[in-house]
Amino acid sequence: MRIAEEKLVEYLNAEDLDAVFIQKNENVRYISSYTGDDSYLMIDRRGNRIFITDPRYTEQAGEECPEYSLVEWRSEYGSVAAAVAGIARKEKYSRLGYESDVMVVSFFEEMTKEASFESVGLKGVVEGLRSHKTKEEIELARIACDITCRAFERILEDIRVGVTEKELAARLSLYMVLEGADTQPYGNILISGKRTSLLHGIPSEKAVEYGDFVLMDFGCQYKGYMSDMTRTVIVGRANDRQREVYELEQKMVQDVEAFIKDGVSAADAYKASLKHLEGTEYMPYHYTGIGHGVGLFVHELPFMGPKSKDMIYKDTVMTVEPGIYIPGWGGVRIEDQIVVTETGNEILTWAEKELIEL
Numbered sequence: 001m002r003i004a005e006e007k008l009v010e011y012l013n014a015e016d017l018d019a020v021f022i023q024k025n026e027n028v029r030y031i032s033s034y035t036g037d038d039s040y041l042m043i044d045r046r047g048n049r050i051f052i053t054d055p056r057y058t059e060q061a062g063e064e065c066p067e068y069s070l071v072e073w074r075s076e077y078g079s080v081a082a083a084v085a086g087i088a089r090k091e092k093y094s095r096l097g098y099e100s101d102v103m104v105v106s107f108f109e110e111m112t113k114e115a116s117f118e119s120v121g122l123k124g125v126v127e128g129l130r131s132h133k134t135k136e137e138i139e140l141a142r143i144a145c146d147i148t149c150r151a152f153e154r155i156l157e158d159i160r161v162g163v164t165e166k167e168l169a170a171r172l173s174l175y176m177v178l179e180g181a182d183t184q185p186y187g188n189i190l191i192s193g194k195r196t197s198l199l200h201g202i203p204s205e206k207a208v209e210y211g212d213f214v215l216m217d218f219g220c221q222y223k224g225y226m227s228d229m230t231r232t233v234i235v236g237r238a239n240d241r242q243r244e245v246y247e248l249e250q251k252m253v254q255d256v257e258a259f260i261k262d263g264v265s266a267a268d269a270y271k272a273s274l275k276h277l278e279g280t281e282y283m284p285y286h287y288t289g290i291g292h293g294v295g296l297f298v299h300e301l302p303f304m305g306p307k308s309k310d311m312i313y314k315d316t317v318m319t320v321e322p323g324i325y326i327p328g329w330g331g332v333r334i335e336d337q338i339v340v341t342e343t344g345n346e347i348l349t350w351a352e353k354e355l356i357e358l
């Protein structure tokens with residue numbers, strides 16, 4: 001059994017569940033290593049593994065998950081929900097877990113219509129297992145970050161007055177694929193000038209002008225594992241205020257990175273980001289979501305912010321991304337991806353963080 005499967009069986013036994021139905025695509029991939037989509041898993045406490053899919057994917061599933069028993073729902077049951085109920089009946093499950101933060105109501109109604117079992121809604125269970133990364137997972141994240149940093153070095157050559165945000169965003173995606181990334185599309189943020197105060201701004205037809213900040217929040221996947229990095233550079237010479245905000249932002253990132261280690265709380269990590277910010281005129285302009293786990297999905301547990309109840313443990317791969325966003329003026333974000341260790345953390349995104357004036 002894979003580590004992920006073992007962790008899940010352990011959980012089922014601890015929670016007195018006979019089996020769990022997994023439908024979220026990233027979770028299916030994490031548990032079974034299956035790389036396609038539209039497929040589902042049922043794992044039971046005895047360690048039986050069932051793979052539910054349709055004829056488009058039976059061959060791929062057989063190759064990637066040979067240890068699973070394959071159920072082709074279309075011809076055997078007519079629907080996925082009927083397959084889940086049918087398997088539960090056949091296997092005599094009395095308590096079945098399902099992902100209540102993913103399942104739609106009509107699916108639930110069909111699955112439980114004549115149910116022979118009790119349904120137990122689970123929220124974020126597989127996500128919780130996912131937040132502790134294995135050595136192999138950390139290695140894949142490291143490669144994704146390397147690719148991202150190399151693409152950053154290439155895009156610097158293209159940033160100049162007159163080039164549009166859209167063109168730069170397209171080139172950045174191209175560079176990541178050329179450097180070895182998977183080809184799945186990824187919604188990169190690349191914005192300039194006053195638009196840099198938009199936290200999740202979409203690249204536009206706006207051309208880069210002299211004196212603009214160019215903010216790039218981007219990443220790729222490598223064998224499914226994601227990277228997420230932000231750098232903000234300036235075209236031409238920074239003015240005093242731009243330099244002041246940039247230097248404050250650098251300190252905020254350093255303060256959080258100096259704080260994070262095994263066993264700290266995510267809310268305290270947020271407090272650490274305020275060390276140099278509090279008392280300055282920029283306090284009202286920070287955003288409180290200052291980082292998140294990254295894995296097969298770009299936003300995973302833990303989430304760092306003032307209201308977070310999450311804890312940060314070693315072997316978590318996550319981002320550190322405080323930011324200052326001043327509407328009508330612009331914003332600066334620097335985002336690193338790190339892996340948490342016993343005594344601190346290691347920064348995977350090695351790209352330059354000193355102010356770059358192009």
Ligand SMILES: [Mn+2]
Nearest residue numbers: 228319321335
């Ligand atoms: Mn991020």
